[in-house]
Amino acid sequence: MTGALGTKSSATSSEEATLIDGRRLLRNLEALGQIGNSAAGGRTRLAYSPQDGQARELLLAWMREAGLSVCVDPIGNIFGTLRGCDDAAAPIMVGSHIDTVVNAGHLDGCLGVLAGLETLLSLAEAGIVPRRPIVVAAFANEEGARFSPDLMGSRVFTGELALAQALAATDADGQSVTEALGRMPESRPFGTPPSLPSAYVELHIEQGPVLWSENVAIGIVEGVQGCRWLEVQVHGAANHAGTTPMAMRRDAGVAAASLVADLARRSRDQKIPLVATAGTMSIVSGSINSVPEHAVFTVDLRDPDERLLDNAENQLRFAIARAEADHGVTIEIRRMSQSSPVRFDDALVARAGALAERGGIAYRRLVSGASHDAQMLAARCPTLMLFAPSRDGISHSPAEHTDDDDIIAAANLLAGLVRDLAEADPAASSPHFKQGL
Amino acid sequence: MTGALGTKSSATSSEEATLIDGRRLLRNLEALGQIGNSAAGGRTRLAYSPQDGQARELLLAWMREAGLSVCVDPIGNIFGTLRGCDDAAAPIMVGSHIDTVVNAGHLDGCLGVLAGLETLLSLAEAGIVPRRPIVVAAFANEEGARFSPDLMGSRVFTGELALAQALAATDADGQSVTEALGRMPESRPFGTPPSLPSAYVELHIEQGPVLWSENVAIGIVEGVQGCRWLEVQVHGAANHAGTTPMAMRRDAGVAAASLVADLARRSRDQKIPLVATAGTMSIVSGSINSVPEHAVFTVDLRDPDERLLDNAENQLRFAIARAEADHGVTIEIRRMSQSSPVRFDDALVARAGALAERGGIAYRRLVSGASHDAQMLAARCPTLMLFAPSRDGISHSPAEHTDDDDIIAAANLLAGLVRDLAEADPAASSPHFKQGL
Numbered sequence: 001m002t003g004a005l006g007t008k009s010s011a012t013s014s015e016e017a018t019l020i021d022g023r024r025l026l027r028n029l030e031a032l033g034q035i036g037n038s039a040a041g042g043r044t045r046l047a048y049s050p051q052d053g054q055a056r057e058l059l060l061a062w063m064r065e066a067g068l069s070v071c072v073d074p075i076g077n078i079f080g081t082l083r084g085c086d087d088a089a090a091p092i093m094v095g096s097h098i099d100t101v102v103n104a105g106h107l108d109g110c111l112g113v114l115a116g117l118e119t120l121l122s123l124a125e126a127g128i129v130p131r132r133p134i135v136v137a138a139f140a141n142e143e144g145a146r147f148s149p150d151l152m153g154s155r156v157f158t159g160e161l162a163l164a165q166a167l168a169a170t171d172a173d174g175q176s177v178t179e180a181l182g183r184m185p186e187s188r189p190f191g192t193p194p195s196l197p198s199a200y201v202e203l204h205i206e207q208g209p210v211l212w213s214e215n216v217a218i219g220i221v222e223g224v225q226g227c228r229w230l231e232v233q234v235h236g237a238a239n240h241a242g243t244t245p246m247a248m249r250r251d252a253g254v255a256a257a258s259l260v261a262d263l264a265r266r267s268r269d270q271k272i273p274l275v276a277t278a279g280t281m282s283i284v285s286g287s288i289n290s291v292p293e294h295a296v297f298t299v300d301l302r303d304p305d306e307r308l309l310d311n312a313e314n315q316l317r318f319a320i321a322r323a324e325a326d327h328g329v330t331i332e333i334r335r336m337s338q339s340s341p342v343r344f345d346d347a348l349v350a351r352a353g354a355l356a357e358r359g360g361i362a363y364r365r366l367v368s369g370a371s372h373d374a375q376m377l378a379a380r381c382p383t384l385m386l387f388a389p390s391r392d393g394i395s396h397s398p399a400e401h402t403d404d405d406d407i408i409a410a411a412n413l414l415a416g417l418v419r420d421l422a423e424a425d426p427a428a429s430s431p432h433f434k435q436g437l
Numbered sequence: 438m439t440g441a442l443g444t445k446s447s448a449t450s451s452e453e454a455t456l457i458d459g460r461r462l463l464r465n466l467e468a469l470g471q472i473g474n475s476a477a478g479g480r481t482r483l484a485y486s487p488q489d490g491q492a493r494e495l496l497l498a499w500m501r502e503a504g505l506s507v508c509v510d511p512i513g514n515i516f517g518t519l520r521g522c523d524d525a526a527a528p529i530m531v532g533s534h535i536d537t538v539v540n541a542g543h544l545d546g547c548l549g550v551l552a553g554l555e556t557l558l559s560l561a562e563a564g565i566v567p568r569r570p571i572v573v574a575a576f577a578n579e580e581g582a583r584f585s586p587d588l589m590g591s592r593v594f595t596g597e598l599a600l601a602q603a604l605a606a607t608d609a610d611g612q613s614v615t616e617a618l619g620r621m622p623e624s625r626p627f628g629t630p631p632s633l634p635s636a637y638v639e640l641h642i643e644q645g646p647v648l649w650s651e652n653v654a655i656g657i658v659e660g661v662q663g664c665r666w667l668e669v670q671v672h673g674a675a676n677h678a679g680t681t682p683m684a685m686r687r688d689a690g691v692a693a694a695s696l697v698a699d700l701a702r703r704s705r706d707q708k709i710p711l712v713a714t715a716g717t718m719s720i721v722s723g724s725i726n727s728v729p730e731h732a733v734f735t736v737d738l739r740d741p742d743e744r745l746l747d748n749a750e751n752q753l754r755f756a757i758a759r760a761e762a763d764h765g766v767t768i769e770i771r772r773m774s775q776s777s778p779v780r781f782d783d784a785l786v787a788r789a790g791a792l793a794e795r796g797g798i799a800y801r802r803l804v805s806g807a808s809h810d811a812q813m814l815a816a817r818c819p820t821l822m823l824f825a826p827s828r829d830g831i832s833h834s835p836a837e838h839t840d841d842d843d844i845i846a847a848a849n850l851l852a853g854l855v856r857d858l859a860e861a862d863p864a865a866s867s868p869h870f871k872q873g874l
Contacts (some may be wrong), residue, residue, distance in 0.1 A: 079533040088636045208680025229725055241714035242662060242806025243645025244830055246705040253715050254701040260694035277678035278690050278729050282719035285769060288666055288735040288773075290716050298725040300678045336725075369679030393681055 013160075017019040019415040020201050022408035024338040025118045025154045032058060032098065032114065033106025041126055042103030047141030047152070048076065048177060050156040052118030053184035057100050060186055066121045068136070071191025071287040075141035076181055077158040078193050082120045084422065092130075092421045093197035094119060094414060095137030096204055096374060097153070105400025109373075111388060112203040113138045114412035119418050130422035135194045139373045146171045146403075147180075154373035157193070158380045163317050188358035194421070198350065201423050203386045203414045207401055211391030216274050217409045218363040221350045224375045225274065225302040225339035225367055226309050232259065233319070236329040238293035253283045253292035255327035256284065260297055262319055266312070273303035273312040275369065304341045345382035348417075352384060361409055384417075386410055438641035456852040459845035464553045466844070469495060469535065469551065470543025479540030481837035484578035484589070485614060487511065490621035492535050496575055497623055503558045505573070508628025512593040512603050513577035513618055516631050519557045521570040521859065527818075529567075529858045531556060531851060532574030533641055534590070534810060540580045540839025544844075548825060549640040550575045552848035553704065556855050566737045567859035572631045574697045574809045583608045584617075591810035594630070595817045635812040636785065636858050642824045644807050646830025654846045655800040656824030657789045662711065662739040663746050664780035664805055669696065669757070673766040675730035690720045690729035691765035697734055698867055699756055703749070710740035710749040712806060741778045741804040779812040782819035785854075789821060792853050798846055820855075823847055 036043040036051035036060065045051040057077060063070050063080035071079045081091065084092040096112025116136035123130065139157065139222045146152025155161035169179045181187045206212075211219050223351045236252035267276035281297035299316065305307045349365065356363040368385060377383045388410040391401040472495065496515060498505035498663040499836035500507050507519035518528065528774040531551025560567065576594065581587025592598035604615045618624045643649075648656050673689035697715040704713035718734035736753065740746045749780045757768045786802065793800040803821060814820045825847040828838040 067565075076662070093864060135495050169621065204808065206680065207677055209676075209685050210680075210682060210683070211683065226678065239646075239830060240644055240807060240832060242664065242712065242739050242808075243643065243647075244706075244806070245645070245647060246701070246711065246712055248830065251701065251714075253718055254698060254734060257694040257697035257715070257718065261691060261698050264683070264691040274868075275679065275683055277726070277728055278694070278720075279678055279690075279725045279729060280720055280723040280733075281690055281694065281729075283715075283717050287716040288716045289714070289737050291714055292718075295718075300726050302679050369681070393685070394674060395677065397682075414687075425502055 010055055016160045019412050020118045020122045020408070020410070024132055025114060025411055026407065027405055028062065028114045028118070029106060029110060032110050038103065040103060042148040043100060043106065044102045044104065044140060045098070045100040046098055046102070046182050046336065047099040047143065048147065048180035049186060052099050056186040057136070057212055058415065060356060062258070063121050063136070066117070066124060069191065072186065072189050073157070073193045074163055074189045075194070076187060077153040077157055078138040079191070080117065080120065081194060082124055082130065082134045084130045087133055087244050088191030089132040090196065090198035090420055091133040091194050092137045092270040093135045093194065094139055094202065094418055095139065095373070096202050097139045099141055099143050101396050103398060104396055106311055107205050107399055107400055107402055108395065109142055109204060109306050111205055111402070111407065115203045115274045115414050116273060119308050119415040121413060123210070128419070129325055130419070131211055131424065132198065132422045133194070134418060134422050135197065142373055147177050150371060151373055151376055154171065154376035155394060158376045160313065160376055160379070172362070179207050184223065196380050197377070198381060199419055200371060200374060200381055200383045201348070201386070202374040203396060203410055204372055205400065206387040206390045207395035208390065210390035211364065211387060212391050212393065214364065216364045217406050218360045218413055219366045220356070220357055220363055221344060221368050221385035221387055222349055223304050223344050223367050225304050226306055226339055228301045228309055228313060228338040229336040230254070230299040230301070230313070230316070231334050231336055232297050232299060233332045235293045235331070236293055236327065237291070239291040241289040241291055244291055248327040249291050249326070249369050249433040251287065251291050252329055253330070255329045256281060256295035256297055257325045259319055259323055263299065263316060263351065268313060272315060273301045273308050274367070275302045276312065298336075299400070302369055304343070305339055323328065344374070344378055344384050346383035350381055351420070352413065352417055355420070357415055359412065359413065359416070386414055439723055446645045456856070457559045457851050459848065462551060463841055463844065464849055465499065465549060465555070466543060466635045469547050473537065475540065477540060479837065480537060480543065481541065482535070482537045483537040483539070483583040484580065485584065485617035486623060487622050489536050490623055493575070495624040496535060499554060500573070503554070505557060506628065506674055508630055509623065509626050511596070511600055511626045512590050513624060514590040514594055514630070515575040516628070517554065517557065517573045519561060519567065519571045519633060521567045522566055524570055526569040527635035528572045528631050530572045530574055530631065530637045530814070531639065532576065532810070533639050534576045534579030534580055536580050538580050539832055540835060542835055543815055544642050544837055544839055545832065546579055546641060548642055548839070548844065552851050553642045553846055556852040559738070559852060560856065562821035565856070567856070568861065569635065569859045570631070571855060571859050572634065579810055579867050584614050586815055587808060588810055595813045597816070610736070610763055620843055621851055634814070634818050636799040637811060637818055637820045638785070638823070638851060638854055639809060640825065640847055642832060643824040643827045644832035645827065648801065648824060648826035649802055649830065651801065651830055652663065652824065652845050653799045655793055655798055655803045655805045655850055656799055657786055657793070658785055658805050658822035658824055659758040659783060660741050660781050660804050661809065662741050662781040663807050664737045664752060664778055665746055666773040666774045667736040667738070667750070667871070668751070668771050668773055669693070669734050669736060669768045671674045671732045671766050672768070673730055673764065674728070676728040678726040678728055679738045685742060686728050687765040688728050689766055690723065692760045692766045692768070693718060693732035695748070696756055696760055699856065700736065700753060703752060709744050709752065710738045711751065712739045712805070712861050713737070735773070739806055744776055756777040763836070776808070781814045781821050782817060785819055787823035788825065789850065789854055792857070793850055796850065796851055796853070798850065823851055
């Protein structure tokens with residue numbers, strides 16, 4: 001990750017500012033954000049719900065109005081295509097998702113989908129026919145808040161997950177994706193899905209505090225962190241808190257507390273891994289006047305480098321062995337889940353940086369801590385993500401906020417990048433594009 | 438606290454071994470331990486329960502058989518008195534309690550009561566009429582497991598708690614002590630309670646691991662630790678575990694874990710206080726992939742020196758202020774309860790040590806970490822406790838165990854001490870006895 005380049009400047013001062021209609025984008029975000037609104041101020045559009053269906057209806061209406069070729073695939077991904085000179089060429093794809101968690105903000109994935117739509121609208125209105133087709137995608141069930149796994153639409157589109165398996169997934173009430181899809185408006189598949197793109201670019205809010213706190217307008221995302229979830233169980237001996245000398249204790253709580261404090265210290269001081277979190281911790285059946293017998297905590301390790309994740313997990317295992325000796329306890333550790341880091345396309349990272357510099361937009365490179373559809377696409381084509389700042393790092397909350405000029409600056413950079421990529425000669429793809437994936 | 442004196446020797450090698458009938462004591466402990474027995478192997482005789490009543494019936498029968506003057510006072514304390522030459526002299530008192538926690542061992546307070554009874558029996562059988570009366574007491578509701586506060590009988594006997602207040606205490610089902618007493622055998626008060634004693638000596642199991650691990654037969658107890666209970670609430674900020682850099686976190690869980698680890702380290706390394714325990718700790722409403730917003734833990738501080746308790750609490754408050762700055766959290770601390778240290782009588786400590794040395798019994802001085810009736814008596818008369826070793830420090834469990842020869846050695850020392858004290862001229866009490874209180 002590199003530092004910010006220059007200072008944050010207003011989007012309207014840039015030569016790229018004229019590419020898109022910023023006010024229309026803000027209006028559309030506002031309109032989409034009304035769907036599924038609750039009294040509490042947030043909106044809830046769980047995947048394949050009636051509210052999700054309403055949002056899909058609105059998006060499809062906008063796509064048709066813009067003259068795009070529209071398609072819904074069998075898992076519910078929505079594609080709108082602006083035809084190019086060479087319709088057989090692999091398209092450039094932009095997009096994200098419009099499903100939400102419970103009580104969400106109005107940006108999140110909607111920013112990527114509607115900034116993508118705005119890109120295509122602006123190009124079409126300017127009478128530009130790109131060399132390659134350009135597709136805006138709204139991937140289904142990105143959040144996984146109702147049906148697991150998350151990133152369902154992009155997993156199926158890229159072949160990472162079998163369609164039949166995805167359709168058979170059930171929610172907490174036992175309803176399957178097939179059943180939920182059948183009850184939702186705009187659920188039936190139609191049209192021809194696009195082929196795998198020659199490049200995919202996704203704009204999303206950061207969902208973290210880095211850009212906001214550094215007053216940087218745009219994040220150029222180099223990849224997605226790998227993640228490991230572990231559970232640690234500490235077994236000591238219950239004893240009287242008054243009568244058991246400190247040196248004779250086998251205190252499961254102190255052993256767990258020391259491990260949690262050291263885990264955070266290692267990550268803070270050595271950056272191994274980049275972030276480490278004990279999100280849950282408790283002394284089981286403890287009482288105020290007993291030495292704790294049993295404690296449990298969970299560990300979330302994230303890093304863009306798989307070797308540093310290995311290193312961090314090894315360090316944790318060493319610390320556990322030391323804690324067993326120091327505190328006379330026995331400790332079990334088990335992996336609950338893991339995902340490998342994803343690296344986005346270096347050439348796209350460089351190209352986006354150059355574009356931002358040309359526009360005088362302050363940016364910084366960073367790594368995504370959260371999961372995104374882009375990490376599924378990255379296995380199939382050169383992929384990049386752009387982040388817009390999240391005020392105070394807040395996301396998945398009605399308090400989620402990005403300043404209007406940051407939204408417009410990010411959408412402009414997306415449009416500029418997509419226009420450049422679409423103009424590239426399909427017969428002479430740049431060498432860093434992975435052909436034939 | 439001083440080290441052990443000599444090595445542990447068999448009680449039967451001592452000249453004092455003949456004072457009591459060790460086999461009868463062991464038999465009586467066994468018989469009393471049968472009452473309230475469960476299939477799980479432990480016994481449950483909660484205060485003022487039918488099982489407690491059965492145990493009281495047996496104890497009273499033994500007292501009557503021994504020819505003692507028997508009395509039950511209005512809170513249910515049982516007293517058996519061996520008359521002395523001067524019945525008007527303040528008596529020597531020995532004793533403890535026979536109520537238990539749920540699923541208890543067969544020793545605990547029963548050891549002190551039955552070793553006291555054995556002392557009186559042996560003196561009576563030897564035809565000895567002591568100068569002062571000697572009383573064996575079984576104080577009611579020591580454990581406080583059903584009716585609060587604990588040490589109820591000794592609190593009422595010493596005037597620390599009003600009788601009416603004690604009788605009005607209710608259990609979890611809303612039943613009062615008065616009601617429970619009324620339903621229990623041997624509950625009605627009769628006889629004349631003894632006056633405040635000129636000395637009180639209580640034998641109890643240690644309930645901690647010190648004597649057992651050091652292979653020392655007897656503990657001579659210099660006092661009871663003071664105790665403070667505190668609750669600490671840590672408030673941070675919930676954030677995404679993947680997207681929030683370590684330096685930008687306000688992690689309530691890490692702040693709590695650091696405080697708990699440091700609390701134990703200070704006590705272990707500096708002995709301030711002697712023992713410190715976080716018996717409960719949890720991250721409230723945490724999730725594996727969120728930075729914790731709220732954590733809570735409890736603190737149990739114990740030390741024989743009130744100034745070191747003050748010091749320990751101050752150190753904790755300093756650590757909390759540092760943690761607030763280091764972790765960007767806010768922390769509340771509140772005192773839940775406290776009790777001051779109790780110091781037993783120096784002259785009695787010395788006298789018991791001299792007796793043990795004469796008998797060739799290995800002993801060590803120590804401080805009680807648990808509460809006992811003796812700390813109530815200590816406010817009213819010169820008081821001492823003796824401890825017998827607890828195997829592995831286990832108590833309040835069917836696994837509670839003291840070796841037979843340790844039981845007999847401790848009962849012999851108790852008997853020797855009581856005989857000496859009772860022979861002291863009532864008209865010329867030693868100067869360290871607090872006269873007239």
